[in-house]
Amino acid sequence: MMKRIMTIQDISCVGKCSLTVALPIISAMGVEAGILPTAVLSTHTAFKNFTFHDLTNEIRPISKHWKDENIGFDAIYTGYLGSFEQIELVSEFFDAFKTDDNVIVIDPVMGDYGKLYAGFTEEFAAAMAKLCGKADIILPNMTEAAYMLGIEYVESGYDEEYIKSVLVGLSKLGAKVSVLTGVSFKEGELGVMAYNSETGEFFSYFNKEIDARYHGTGDVFASCCTGALMNGLSVEEALALSADYTARCIQNTVDDKDGRWYGVNFEAEMPYLINRLEEYRNK
Numbered sequence: 001m002m003k004r005i006m007t008i009q010d011i012s013c014v015g016k017c018s019l020t021v022a023l024p025i026i027s028a029m030g031v032e033a034g035i036l037p038t039a040v041l042s043t044h045t046a047f048k049n050f051t052f053h054d055l056t057n058e059i060r061p062i063s064k065h066w067k068d069e070n071i072g073f074d075a076i077y078t079g080y081l082g083s084f085e086q087i088e089l090v091s092e093f094f095d096a097f098k099t100d101d102n103v104i105v106i107d108p109v110m111g112d113y114g115k116l117y118a119g120f121t122e123e124f125a126a127a128m129a130k131l132c133g134k135a136d137i138i139l140p141n142m143t144e145a146a147y148m149l150g151i152e153y154v155e156s157g158y159d160e161e162y163i164k165s166v167l168v169g170l171s172k173l174g175a176k177v178s179v180l181t182g183v184s185f186k187e188g189e190l191g192v193m194a195y196n197s198e199t200g201e202f203f204s205y206f207n208k209e210i211d212a213r214y215h216g217t218g219d220v221f222a223s224c225c226t227g228a229l230m231n232g233l234s235v236e237e238a239l240a241l242s243a244d245y246t247a248r249c250i251q252n253t254v255d256d257k258d259g260r261w262y263g264v265n266f267e268a269e270m271p272y273l274i275n276r277l278e279e280y281r282n283k
């Protein structure tokens, strides 16, 4: 039967992030995408004067209906959450829908490049860190990891031992697999490093760094990763594919002289993503 992902995050109506990224990517990967929208924003929060309509009060009744209908999920993937109360409700949701067979993927979306996004605080990062204890896989970037662990954000110049220690620190939050995105040991290289606390193994994967910064790339990465796991790829394969696809999306946007500033051309690289998936399926 076709796999089904439940993704819990906001709808930023324009901005190419959160659900407007997760839905198309998951669908393109041949996986059913169910959504639990946490808020409706006119745009993501990097725009000025965005509107914000909170949907917190919908979370419990919607979840209850799904329980009553015996609806379950092969993966639950959470992204941007807007309040402490939403973290609490998502934690409840995990308790209600976690099974022995499904996976919980948390992308603790809170910031980038050393700074938290508008509206987030250190206390919020601590609450998100606690939520991460319920995940199978967590996908923070360097900024989010630093805030969740209460350590200094180091932009560059660190070595592999340092990243390994951050990953081990993250694993103590309780997830099986901790992944750090936006890792770079060498100038001109950017990628991910992961730690599986059950096997004690580390994994890393790098691409050529593209000198550009866009919003929504973490959402592209996390959506692709969850979709890849549902296609039977191993965690390592899913991370490598997601890193490659995200890099392609960034390059495509850089090469597009009319490219928009607020998000990447992930749509244009979907044929690449689907071809790569086909290769795994035919292996």
Ligand code: PXL
Pocket (backbone or CB within 6 Å): 010, 012, 017, 018, 041, 043, 044, 045, 046, 080, 109, 117, 215, 216, 217, 218, 219
């Ligand atoms: O891309 C992450 C994201 C998701 N949702 C909202 C955001 C952002 C990043 O800024 O503002 C509302």
